[in-house]
Amino acid sequence: MNAVGIRQVAEHAGVSPGTVSNVLNRPEKVSASTRARVEASIRELGFVRHGSASTLRAGHxxxxxxxxxxxxxxxxxxxxxxxxxxxxxxxxxxxxxxxxxxxxxxxxxxxxxxxxxxxxxxxxxxxxxxxxxxxxxxxxxxxxxxxxxxxxxxxxxxxVNDVTGGQTAVAHLLSGGAARLAYVTGPLSIRQCLDRRTGAERALRGRPLRVLEMPAMTPRAGQQAAEKLLSEGDPPDAVFCANDLLALGMLRGLLHAGVRVPDDVALIGYDDIDFAAASAVSLTSIRQPxxxxxxxxxxxxxxxxxxxxxxxxxxxxxxxxxxxxxxxx
Amino acid sequence: MNAVGIRQVAEHAGVSPGTVSNVLNRPEKVSASTRARVEASIRELGFVRHGSASTLRAGHxxxxxxxxxxxxxxxxxxxxxxxxxxxxxxxxxxxxxxxxxxxxxxxxxxxxxxxxxxxxxxxxxxxxxxxxxxxxxxxxxxxxxxxxxxxxxxxxxxxVNDVTGGQTAVAHLLSGGAARLAYVTGPLSIRQCLDRRTGAERALRGRPLRVLEMPAMTPRAGQQAAEKLLSEGDPPDAVFCANDLLALGMLRGLLHAGVRVPDDVALIGYDDIDFAAASAVSLTSIRQPxxxxxxxxxxxxxxxxxxxxxxxxxxxxxxxxxxxxxxxx
DNA sequence: AGGGAGTTCTAAAACGTTTCAATGCAGATC
DNA sequence: GATCTGCATTGAAACGTTTTAGAACTCCCT
Structure with missing residues (x-):
C-alpha cells in the first residue's frame, strides 16, 4: 500500500515534515539546496500528497x-x-x-x-x-x-441573450420570405425555451406563431414534431427549433417525407453544435460562444x-x- | 461559515460524537430512539459530513x-x-x-x-x-x-470485439455488392482503429483495402477524407469509417459532391451514436453496448x-x- | 565580545472524522 | 442477591497534512 507520507519524505531527506510541506506549498520559503533534496526524495519515494488531509487542515x-x-x-x-x-x-x-x-x-x-x-x-x-x-x-x-x-x-x-437569439432567428426566416412560422421547443418551463419564444414573438410583431412543445429536446422528439406538423393541415414554410438536436430530427423528418429543405420549408436551429454543419443539409443555427x-x-x-x-x-x-x-x- | 460538525450535532442531540458517527455509518448499531434524535439534530443544524476528514480517517x-x-x-x-x-x-x-x-x-x-x-x-x-x-x-x-x-x-x-466489428462491417458491404473498398480511420496507433482494420482485412481475404488515415476522428476530418477520396482517381464504391463522427463527415462530403448514398457509394460507420440514425441518409453502423x-x-x-x-x-x-x-x- | 537582523528550519498543535477498547446498564440465570 | 450476557454508548487516539511561534544559525555591525 501507499504508506509514504510527508513524514517518510522528511526522514529520507533529513528535514522536518514542516519543511516538506513548505516545499510543496511555498517553495520560495525554502533554500534552493534543501528544496532540491526534498524534491529528489519525493520523486524517489513516489510520494503523492494526500488531498483529503490537505483539505482538512487547510480548510478548502x-x-x-x-x-x-x-x-x-x-x-x-x-x-x-x-x-x-x-x-x-x-x-x-x-x-x-x-x-x-x-x-x-x-x-x-x-x-x-x-x-x-x-x-x-x-x-x-x-x-x-x-x-x-x-x-x-x-x-x-x-x-x-x-x-x-x-x-x-x-x-x-x-x-447568452436568448431573447435576442430567438428574435434573430425568426427575423432571418422572415427576411427569407417565410410567412407561416412554427416554433418547435422543449418544455416551456425551461427558461431558455421560453426566452427564445419571447424573442420569436417580438420579431413577429403580432403575426401568428405556431408553437409545438415537445417533452424532450432530442433528435427523436424533433422527428416526431416533423410528423406532427406535416400530418396536420396547412404546414409551415419555416420552422425554428429551440435547439439543434430538435432541428436535426426535424430535418430528417422533413426530408423523409419528401419535403425539400430549404425550398419547401426553411429550418433554423439553435446552439450551432458541430453536427449542425455536418448534416446533409447543413443547418442554419444561432451560435452561442x-x-x-x-x-x-x-x-x-x-x-x-x-x-x-x-x-x-x-x-x-x-x-x-x-x-x-x-x-x- | 459552516462551523457545524459532528461535534455540534452530538452536543445538540445529547450524545457523544462517536454515536453520531455510528448513526452516519452503521445505523444498525444505534437504538432506534437515539438514532431518530440524532437524525433530527442533523436536519435541524444542516450538518453536512466533511468528506475529507472522513476519507482521511477511514483511509478511503x-x-x-x-x-x-x-x-x-x-x-x-x-x-x-x-x-x-x-x-x-x-x-x-x-x-x-x-x-x-x-x-x-x-x-x-x-x-x-x-x-x-x-x-x-x-x-x-x-x-x-x-x-x-x-x-x-x-x-x-x-x-x-x-x-x-x-x-x-x-x-x-x-x-467490445473490434476485430469482429470490422469484419462484420466489411462483410456487410461485400454482401451488398461492393468491390472497391476504403477504410477511413483515425490514427492507427489507437488500438480500436487498428483492430477494426484487422477485422476488415479478415473479411476481405486478401482483396485490396484502401486505407485513409486521418489525424482526428471528427466530422470535419471525415469530410476532408471524402474530398480526398473523390479527388483521386478510381473512387471506392463502399466506405467503412472507423467511427460515426468520421462517417457523418464523409456522408456530407459525398452528398455535397453529388455522390449518391448508397447508390454510388455505400457507407458504414461505427458506434451507432444517436446522430447516426438522425442524419439525412440514416447511417448503417456497428452498434456497441x-x-x-x-x-x-x-x-x-x-x-x-x-x-x-x-x-x-x-x-x-x-x-x-x-x-x-x-x-x- | 555582544547583540541585532535575517534566514532557514523545527516542533507541536490543530483540522473533523472514524474506530475500538472500555464502560455502563438492563435483563436473564443461578 | 450475585453473576453473567449482550447491547448501547462513550472517550480518546489516530489519520496526514498545514500552520505558527519560535529555535538555531549566519552574518554583520558596533
Whole structure:
C-alpha cells in the first residue's frame, strides 16, 4: 500500500515534515539546496500528497464542481471543455455531475459536492428555484451560474441573450420570405425555451406563431414534431427549433417525407453544435460562444475563490450570432 | 461559515460524537430512539459530513475516477451515463476527467485522482503503456479498463470485439455488392482503429483495402477524407469509417459532391451514436453496448472495492452488432 | 565580545472524522 | 442477591497534512 507520507519524505531527506510541506506549498520559503533534496526524495519515494488531509487542515480544496443538465448534449460538452481547460491551468480539478434534468438528482449531486468541500460550483440550474444555491453559499461555497442570469446581485453569472437569439432567428426566416412560422421547443418551463419564444414573438410583431412543445429536446422528439406538423393541415414554410438536436430530427423528418429543405420549408436551429454543419443539409443555427461560456464562468469562479477581497461580482451576457447555412438558403 | 460538525450535532442531540458517527455509518448499531434524535439534530443544524476528514480517517473515499479520451464524442457520453447511474446508486461520486487524447493530460489527471484518494479508476487508456496504471495499483487504487482489454490477468476490463466489428462491417458491404473498398480511420496507433482494420482485412481475404488515415476522428476530418477520396482517381464504391463522427463527415462530403448514398457509394460507420440514425441518409453502423459498457465496468470496479476478498477479476468482451440503415440499402 | 537582523528550519498543535477498547446498564440465570 | 450476557454508548487516539511561534544559525555591525 501507499504508506509514504510527508513524514517518510522528511526522514529520507533529513528535514522536518514542516519543511516538506513548505516545499510543496511555498517553495520560495525554502533554500534552493534543501528544496532540491526534498524534491529528489519525493520523486524517489513516489510520494503523492494526500488531498483529503490537505483539505482538512487547510480548510478548502483545490476542486470545483460542475453541474450540467444533459451531458449528452454537445452544447454542454463544449461548456465542459472550457471549464476544464481553465480549471486545469490553475491547478484545480473538476468534479462533473449530470443532473439529467431531474431536480432530485441535482440536489443529490450538490450534496456530494458540498461533502467534498469543493471550492466552488458552476451550475446550469435545472429550474428557477434559487434555494439550493443559496444553501451552498451559506456553507461558504461560491456559486457561478452558467447559461442562466443570476438570481441576485452578489453572484456571478454568464449567460447568452436568448431573447435576442430567438428574435434573430425568426427575423432571418422572415427576411427569407417565410410567412407561416412554427416554433418547435422543449418544455416551456425551461427558461431558455421560453426566452427564445419571447424573442420569436417580438420579431413577429403580432403575426401568428405556431408553437409545438415537445417533452424532450432530442433528435427523436424533433422527428416526431416533423410528423406532427406535416400530418396536420396547412404546414409551415419555416420552422425554428429551440435547439439543434430538435432541428436535426426535424430535418430528417422533413426530408423523409419528401419535403425539400430549404425550398419547401426553411429550418433554423439553435446552439450551432458541430453536427449542425455536418448534416446533409447543413443547418442554419444561432451560435452561442459555448466554449467561452465555460471559460469565462470558471475564471469568474476562481477569481472569487482566490481573491475574495477584491472580487467584483459580474453578470455577463453574451450576444448570440446567426450562422447561415443551406437550410435557409 | 459552516462551523457545524459532528461535534455540534452530538452536543445538540445529547450524545457523544462517536454515536453520531455510528448513526452516519452503521445505523444498525444505534437504538432506534437515539438514532431518530440524532437524525433530527442533523436536519435541524444542516450538518453536512466533511468528506475529507472522513476519507482521511477511514483511509478511503466514496469516489471513483473516470478518465475518457474525448468527452465530446457521444460514445463516451453514453459510457459516462452508465457509469454515473451505477455509481450514484451505490453511493459513490464520479470524478470525470478528459484526457483529450493527450498522454500528458491523462497523466496529470490520474495524479489528481490519486491525490483525491479515489477508491478506483475507470479508464479508457489513450495509449498502450500499462505503466501509469500499474502505478495506480501499487497505490491501492483499483483499476478497470473500459473499451480496452486488460494488460494483465489480475485486472478487470470491459471491451467490445473490434476485430469482429470490422469484419462484420466489411462483410456487410461485400454482401451488398461492393468491390472497391476504403477504410477511413483515425490514427492507427489507437488500438480500436487498428483492430477494426484487422477485422476488415479478415473479411476481405486478401482483396485490396484502401486505407485513409486521418489525424482526428471528427466530422470535419471525415469530410476532408471524402474530398480526398473523390479527388483521386478510381473512387471506392463502399466506405467503412472507423467511427460515426468520421462517417457523418464523409456522408456530407459525398452528398455535397453529388455522390449518391448508397447508390454510388455505400457507407458504414461505427458506434451507432444517436446522430447516426438522425442524419439525412440514416447511417448503417456497428452498434456497441455503450451504456452497458459503462454500467458493467462500474459494477466490476465497485465489487472489487467493496469485496476485495471474494472479487474475481474478469475480462469481459462484448460482441458488436450490425445496424442496417439507408446508407447501405 | 555582544547583540541585532535575517534566514532557514523545527516542533507541536490543530483540522473533523472514524474506530475500538472500555464502560455502563438492563435483563436473564443461578 | 450475585453473576453473567449482550447491547448501547462513550472517550480518546489516530489519520496526514498545514500552520505558527519560535529555535538555531549566519552574518554583520558596533
Amino acid at each position: 480544496s483545490k476542486t470545483v464542481g460542475l453541474s450540467v443538465i444533459d451531458i449528452g448534449n454537445p452544447f454542454f460538452t463544449d461548456v465542459t471543455a472550457g471549464v476544464e481547460d481553465v480549471a486545469s491551468d490553475r491547478g484545480y480539478a473538476v468534479i462533473l455531475s449530470n443532473s439529467a434534468g431531474s431536480r432530485s438528482k441535482e440536489e443529490r449531486n450538490l450534496l456530494v459536492l458540498a461533502e467534498q468541500r469543493v471550492r466552488g460550483v458552476l451550475i446550469t440550474p435545472s429550474d428557477e428555484d434559487p434555494e439550493p444555491l443559496d444553501r451552498l453559499r451559506e456553507r461558504g461555497i461560491n456559486v457561478v451560474l452558467v447559461d442562466h442570469p443570476a438570481h441576485r446581485a452578489d453572484q456571478c453569472s454568464v449567460a 459555448t466554449y467561452q461560456l465555460g471559460r469565462v464562468a470558471t475564471e469568474l469562479l476562481l477569481d472569487e475563490c482566490d481573491n475574495p477581497g477584491t472580487h467584483a461580482h459580474q453578470q455577463i451576457m453574451f450576444q448570440p450570432e446567426l450562422v447561415v447555412r443551406e437550410s435557409t438558403r | 473515499s466514496k469516489t471513483v475516477g473516470l478518465s475518457v479520451i474525448d468527452i465530446g464524442n457521444p460514445f463516451f457520453t453514453d459510457v459516462t451515463a452508465g457509469v454515473e447511474d451505477v455509481a450514484s446508486d451505490r453511493g459513490y461520486a464520479v470524478i470525470l476527467s478528459n484526457s483529450a487524447g493527450s498522454r500528458s493530460k491523462e497523466e496529470r489527471n490520474l495524479l489528481v485522482l490519486a491525490e483525491q484518494r479515489v477508491r478506483g479508476v475507470l479508464i479508457t487508456p489513450s495509449d498502450e503503456d500499462p505503466e501509469p496504471l500499474d502505478r495506480l495499483r501499487e497505490r491501492g487504487i483499483n483499476v478497470v479498463l473500459v473499451d480496452h482489454p486488460a494488460h494483465r490477468a489480475d485486472q478487470c476490463s470491459v471491451a 455503450t451504456y452497458q459498457l459503462g454500467r458493467v465496468a462500474t459494477e466490476l470496479l465497485l465489487d472489487e472495492c467493496d469485496n476485495p476478498g471474494t472479487h474475481a477479476h474478469q475480462q469481459i468482451m462484448f460482441q458488436p452488432e450490425l445496424v442496417v440503415r439507408e446508407s447501405t440499402r
